[in-house]
Amino acid sequence: MALAAAALTHAGWALVLRGAPKVVDATMYWLQARALAAGGLTWRLPDATASFAGRFLLVGDDGRAAGVFPPGHPLALALGFALGAPWLTGCALAAGLVVATAALAAELAPKHAERAAVTGAALSLLCVALRYHTAETLSHGSAALALTAALWAALVTARTGALGHALVSGLALGWLASTRPVSALAAGAACAALAWKGRRPGQWGLAALPGLALYVVAQRVATGRWGLSTHAAYYAVADGPAGCFRYGFGAGAGCVVEHGDFVARHLPRGHGVREALAVTGRRLAAHATDVANAWPLVGLVVWAAARLRGSAAARWCVGVACGHFVAYAPFYFDGNLAGGGARMFVDVIPLEHALVAAAVSALGGRHAAGLVAVVGVAGALRGAEVARVTRAGADHGVTAFLRAPPERGVVFVEDERAFNALFDPRRVDPWSGVLIARWKGDAHDAVLDERLRGPPAWRLRSDGRVVPWRPEATGLRWFRGAGLWPPRAQAGGYARPRGDAIEVVATEGAARVRFVVPVPRAGGWCARRLFADGARDERCDIAERTMDVVVETRGKRVLEGVWLFAP
Numbered sequence: 001m002a003l004a005a006a007a008l009t010h011a012g013w014a015l016v017l018r019g020a021p022k023v024v025d026a027t028m029y030w031l032q033a034r035a036l037a038a039g040g041l042t043w044r045l046p047d048a049t050a051s052f053a054g055r056f057l058l059v060g061d062d063g064r065a066a067g068v069f070p071p072g073h074p075l076a077l078a079l080g081f082a083l084g085a086p087w088l089t090g091c092a093l094a095a096g097l098v099v100a101t102a103a104l105a106a107e108l109a110p111k112h113a114e115r116a117a118v119t120g121a122a123l124s125l126l127c128v129a130l131r132y133h134t135a136e137t138l139s140h141g142s143a144a145l146a147l148t149a150a151l152w153a154a155l156v157t158a159r160t161g162a163l164g165h166a167l168v169s170g171l172a173l174g175w176l177a178s179t180r181p182v183s184a185l186a187a188g189a190a191c192a193a194l195a196w197k198g199r200r201p202g203q204w205g206l207a208a209l210p211g212l213a214l215y216v217v218a219q220r221v222a223t224g225r226w227g228l229s230t231h232a233a234y235y236a237v238a239d240g241p242a243g244c245f246r247y248g249f250g251a252g253a254g255c256v257v258e259h260g261d262f263v264a265r266h267l268p269r270g271h272g273v274r275e276a277l278a279v280t281g282r283r284l285a286a287h288a289t290d291v292a293n294a295w296p297l298v299g300l301v302v303w304a305a306a307r308l309r310g311s312a313a314a315r316w317c318v319g320v321a322c323g324h325f326v327a328y329a330p331f332y333f334d335g336n337l338a339g340g341g342a343r344m345f346v347d348v349i350p351l352e353h354a355l356v357a358a359a360v361s362a363l364g365g366r367h368a369a370g371l372v373a374v375v376g377v378a379g380a381l382r383g384a385e386v387a388r389v390t391r392a393g394a395d396h397g398v399t400a401f402l403r404a405p406p407e408r409g410v411v412f413v414e415d416e417r418a419f420n421a422l423f424d425p426r427r428v429d430p431w432s433g434v435l436i437a438r439w440k441g442d443a444h445d446a447v448l449d450e451r452l453r454g455p456p457a458w459r460l461r462s463d464g465r466v467v468p469w470r471p472e473a474t475g476l477r478w479f480r481g482a483g484l485w486p487p488r489a490q491a492g493g494y495a496r497p498r499g500d501a502i503e504v505v506a507t508e509g510a511a512r513v514r515f516v517v518p519v520p521r522a523g524g525w526c527a528r529r530l531f532a533d534g535a536r537d538e539r540c541d542i543a544e545r546t547m548d549v550v551v552e553t554r555g556k557r558v559l560e561g562v563w564l565f566a567p
Contacts, residue, residue, distance in 0.1 A: 001098050001118075001121045001122060001124075001125045002094075002095035002096075002098040002099050002121070003095065004125055005094040005095055005097065005098045005124065005125045005130075005131070005134075006091035006092070006094045006095040007091075008094070008125070008131050009090050009091050009093075009094035009131055009134040009135045010087060010090070010091050010135075012131055012132065012134075012135030012136075012387075013087045013090060013135045014087075015387075016135065016386075016387045016390050016391055017135055017136060017390065018391075018395060018399045019087075019399060019402065020395055020398040020399055020402065020421050021136060021137040021417070021420075021421055022136065022390065022395055022417065023136060023138060023337065023340070023417075024055065024056070024416050024417050024420070025056070025069070025138060026136050026137040026138045027137075027416070027417045027420035027421045028055075028056045028057075028067050028068070028069060028420050029067075029069055029073055029074055029077060029137050029138065029139060030077065030086070030137050030420060030421055031067060031420040031421075031423060032066075032067035032069060032071070032074035032077075033073075033074040033075075033076075033077030033078045033080075033081055033086065033137075034078075034081055034423075034424060034425065035067075035074075035425045036071070036074050036075055036077075036078035036081075037078040037081035037082050038424075038425050038426045040425075041066065041071060041218050041221045041222060042064045042065060042066040042221060042222060043064070043065055043066075043425035044063055044064055044065075044425070044428070045059065045063045045064070045065050045428070046063075046428040046429075046435060046452075047063070047448060047451065047518065048060070048061060048062070048063035048516070048546070049444065049448075049516055049517075049518040049546060050438070050440060050444055050483060050484055050485065050486075050516070051437045051438050051440065051444050051445070051448045051518070052065070052423075052437060052438065053065075053486055054416055054419060054438060054486070055238075055258075055416050055486075056068045056069070056234065056420075057234075058222055058223070058230060058233055058234050059488075060224075061488065066221070066222035066223075066230060067222075067230070068230040068231050068234045069139065069230070070139075070178055070179055070180065070181065070215055070218065070230075071178055071214055071215065071218040072139070072142060072146075072175050072176070072177075072178030072179030072180075072211065072214065072215070073138075073139035073142040073143075073179045075178075075214070076089050076093075076142050077089045077137060086137075089137075090134040090135055090136075090137070090141065091134070093134045093141040093142060093145050094130070094131070094134040094141070096145045096149075097124050097130055097134070097141070097144060097145050097148065097350055098121045098124045098125055099121070100145055100148040100149050100152060100350060101120040101121060101123070101124040101148060101350040101353050101354055101357075102117035102118070102120045102121040102124075103117070103152050104120065104148055104151065104152040104155075104317070104350065104351070104354040105117050105119065105120030105121075105353070105354040105357040105358050105361075106120075107152055107155050107156065107313055107354075108308065108311060108313050108314050108317065108354055108355065108357075108358035109357070109358035109359075109361050109362060111362070112358075112361040112362055115361040115365060115368055116354075116357045116358045116361035117357075118368075119356075119357035119360060119361055119368040119371070119372065120353050120354050120356075120357035120358075122372045122375075123292070123353040123356065123357060123371075123372070123375060124350060124353055126293070126372070126375050126376050126379040127290075127291075127292070127293065127349060127353070127375075127379070128290075128293050128379050128382045128383045128386055129289075129290035129291075129293075129340070129341050129346055129349060130144070130346070130349060130350075131383070132339055132340050132341075132386055132390070133340060133343070133346050136340065138340070138343065139179050139180055140180075140340075140343050140346040140347060141346075142175070142179050143176055143179050143180045143183045143346070143347040144346055144347045144348075144349060144350055145350075146172045146173070146175045146176035146179060147172075147176050147183060147184075147187045147320075147347050147348065147350075147351075148350040148351065148354075149168065149169075149172040150168075150169045150170075150172035150173040150176060150187055150191050151169075151187060151190065151191060151316070151317065151320060151351065152169075153165040153166070153168040153169035153172065154166075154169040154190065154191040154194035154195060154198075154204075155194060155313050155316065157169060157194060157195055157197075157198035157200055157204070158194040158195075158197040158198040159198070159313075160198070161198045161199055161200060162198075163200060163203060165198075166195055166198060166200035166203045166204045166207070167203060167204070167207045168207075169191050169194075169195065169204055169207070170191075170195070170203070170204040170205065170206065170207025170208040170209075171207045171208070171210070171211070173187065173188055173191050173204075173208045173211070174207065174208040174209065174210055174211020174212055174214075175211045176188075176211070177208070177211050177212050177215055178211040178212070178214045178215040178218075180347065181215065182247065182327055182328060182331065183324065183327070183347045185323070185324075185327045186319070186320050186322075186323025186324045186326070186327050187320050187323075187324070188208075189323070190316055190319060190320045190323070191204070192204065192205075194316065218230075231245055232245070235255060235258075236490075237486060237487060237488065237489055237490055238257065238258075238485075238486040238487070239255040239256070239257040239258055239494060239496075240255070240256060240257065240490070240493060240494020240495075240496070240505065240507065241256070241493075241494060241507045242494070242507065242508070244256070245258070246271075246332075247330050247331055248271075248330050249270070249271050249272055249273075249276070249330060250270055250271065251269065251270035252270060253267060253270050253271035253332045254267040254270070254271065254332050254333075256494075256496060257494070257496045257497075259332075259333050260496075262333060262334075263332075266278065266279070267332060271330075271332040275332065276329040276330065277329075279329070279331075279332065279333070279334045280325060280326075280328070280329050282334045282336065282342075283325075283328070283334050283335075283336065283342040283344055283345055284325070284342070284345070285342075286336045286341045286342035286345075287341065287342040287345040289341060289382070290341040290342055290345070290346065290349060291349055291352050291353075292356075292375050292378065293375060293378035293379040293381070293382040293383075294378040294381075294382065297374070297375065297378065300356045300359075300360075300371070301352045301355060301356060303359065304352075304355040304356045304358065304359035304360070305318045305355060307359045307362075308355065308358060308359055311358075314355060314358065317351045317354065317355055318355070320348065320351060321348040321351050321352060324345065324347060324348045325345065325348075328344045328345070331344075338389045338390075339386045339389045339390040356371070395417070395418075395421075396413070396414065396415035396417055396418040396460075396462045397413070397414075397418060397460045397461060397462055397463060397464040397465070397466075398417070398418050398421045398422060399464065400463075400464025400465075401418075401422065401460055401464060401466060402422075404466075405434055405466075406434060406456070406458060406466065407433075407434070408430060408431060408432060408433055408434060408455070408456060409430050409434060409435070409455050409456030409457055409458060410430040410434075410435045410436075410437055410448070410449070410452060410455055410456075410457050410458075411434055411435070411436055411437070411457075411458045411459070411460050411466065412437050412438070412439035412445060412457070412458070412459045412460065412469065413436060413437070413438065413439055413460045414439045414459075414460065414461065414462055415462065418436075418460060419436060419437075419438055422436045423436040424436070430452055430455035430456070431453075431455055435452075435455075439459060439460075440480070440483040441480070441483070442478055442479050442480045442483045442561075443477035443478050443479050443564060444479065444483055444518065445469075445471060446471035446472070446477065447477065447518045447519065447520050447564075448518065449470075449471045450471070450520040450521070451518065451520060451521070456468075457469045457470065457471075477563065477564040477565065478561055478562075478563060478564075479517055479561050479562045479563075479564065480500045480501070480560075480561045481497075481498075481500065481501040481502035481558070481559040481560055481561045481562075482497040482498070482499065482500050482501060482502050483561075484502060484515040484516075484517070484549070484559075484562070485497050485502055487513045487514055487515050488514050488515065488516050488548075489513070489514045490511070490512070490513040490514070491511070491512050491513075492506055492507065492508045492509055492510050492511040492512055493505050493506040493507045493508065493510075493511025493512075493513065493553070494507065494511070494513070495513045495515075495551070498558060500560070500561070501532060501558050501559060501560045501561070502515075502558070502559050503556060503557070503558045503559075504551045504553050504556065504557050504558075504559065505553075505555075505556050506553050506554050506555055506556070509554065510552060510553070510554050511551075511552065511553050511554070512550060512551075512552045513550070513551050513552075514548055514549070514550050515548070515549045515550075515551070516546045516547070516548060516549070517546060517547045517548075517549050517562055517564060518545070518546055518547075519545065519546065519547055519564065523566070524540065524566065524567055525540070525547060525564055525565070525566060525567075526538055526539065526540040526564070526565055526566070526567050527539055527540075527547055527549055527562050527563070527564055528562065528563040528564075528565070529549060529551075529559060529561075529562055530559075530560045530561055530562070530563070531557060531558060531559055531560060532557075532558035532559075532560055533557075533558070540567050547564070549562055
């Protein structure tokens with residue numbers, strides 16, 4: 001069944017996702033993994049401008065970039081890259097989840113261990129949500145396996161005091177913390193208590209240290225500061241208001257650039273207890289379908305928890321699952337996906353499978369077989385729907401491009417997902433390979449072409465067609481305001497795209513936002529800023545490679561764009 005789960009996951013990758021990640025978060029994990037496989041937590045961009053900056057990327061003035069996501073799952077994906085087959089990671093996670101679920105189910109039902117293990121393995125195999133999250137390169141498959149392995153090993157440690165299981169639990173918990181730190185809160189507390197019960201707290205803690213150290217060091221390398229997370233550093237310069245992306249409550253929660261529609265609909269007064277209950281309810285509603293492919297079947301989890309209430313091991317599972325739901329309540333955004341369900345709660349699905357398997361196995365083989373048959377039928381129906389929804393999402397030409405890429409030159413792509421999926425940190429010279437850049441539709445493209453000394457250039461359209469492209473010669477160079485996003489620094493407010501322009505909003509007295517405009521070559525250049533209110537100004541100076549454009553306001557100001565020209 002583990003091999004069958006790996007095969008189904010690979011089928012999802014090859015046939016549904018068509019050999020490339022689709023969700024924008026998944027493509028950033030992909031890019032971070034590719035960088036790790038090349039040897040670094042950060043990588044150097046060929047140009048520290050908006051032609052290479054974008055969502056979920058921290059870009060410094062020195063041209064070094066880092067993704068915002070924790071390093072645990074990218075490291076697992078990097079192993080697949082190192083083998084030349086990144087999809088192998090998802091297959092390994094799928095197989096591992098079957099084995100871990102079987103082991104946990106057997107631990108919960110020692111009198112019917114074999115039957116419980118087989119039933120738990122079958123539920124894991126047939127779970128469409130787990131097939132999706134091991135095929136797609138999101139982090140939830142890694143987190144689910146780490147959490148399940150950590151809890152199972154901790155339960156064995158508490159029962160036997162085995163050193164090996166204490167080390168496995170600590171290592172898995174460290175991996176979980178370096179993959180999804182919030183997911184490690186409830187599981188970490190339970191595993192620590194179980195390790196203490198098994199008289200192995202020191203060994204367990206030491207085993208967890210490598211994963212924790214990986215997370216802390218990766219944040220330091222990416223941000224340049226100890227104790228500052230990549231998410232906090234990114235949203236401080238790319239979104240607003242200040243402190244909007246938070247784990248907690250208050251009147252400023254909710255980022256208006258990344259989650260503007262969601263914030264306007266659900267968080268008009270900030271994130272409080274009412275909003276936390278609502279966001280948890282929306283997650284649980286989607287999670288009900290994820291567990292066993294059809295929402296009515298989630299009642300089996302409640303039934304299993306009640307039936308196994310006399311088992312200490314089962315109570316730990318229920319406590320971790322409920323604690324997990326509560327742990328995510330302070331985060332304001334529900335994160336649900338059309339095909340991937342309640343992704344914040346995917347991590348505890350194996351625990352629910354193990355509970356159901358343990359409870360049903362006590363009723364006899366026919367009941368277990370009947371349950372598996374019902375879940376399998378529901379899985380076929382749910383799987384067809386998820387495949388339809390997922391395939392309907394455009395991959396913006398990535399799949400077609402991968403089949404026949406050019407040998408060298410610069411390829412301009414139109415979408416965040418295409419850039420993340422195709423950009424290779426090892427290939428930044430368009431004269432010896434393919435360099436991927438963002439299509440801005442303004443002077444960014446022509447200036448980059450000139451700075452690269454006019455290599456062969458193409459534009460990748462969303463339908464997969466690669467068409468030749470050459471810049472138009474002009475004395476004046478127009479940069480759209482929206483094309484300058486994200487800014488390099490902001491204080492007292494934030495900037496957000498507004499059509500072709502960019503709006504600067506003050507939230508704390510006076511706002512000051514700094515953008516970077518590239519220049520074709522070192523020398524004397526002038527920048528003329530044009531605002532929506534008709535104001536314009538001009539500044540000339542000598543720039544090495546870029547020119548700073550600063551917008552200041554005490555209210556709101558809309559920058560239409562910037563003319564760059566030689567005096």
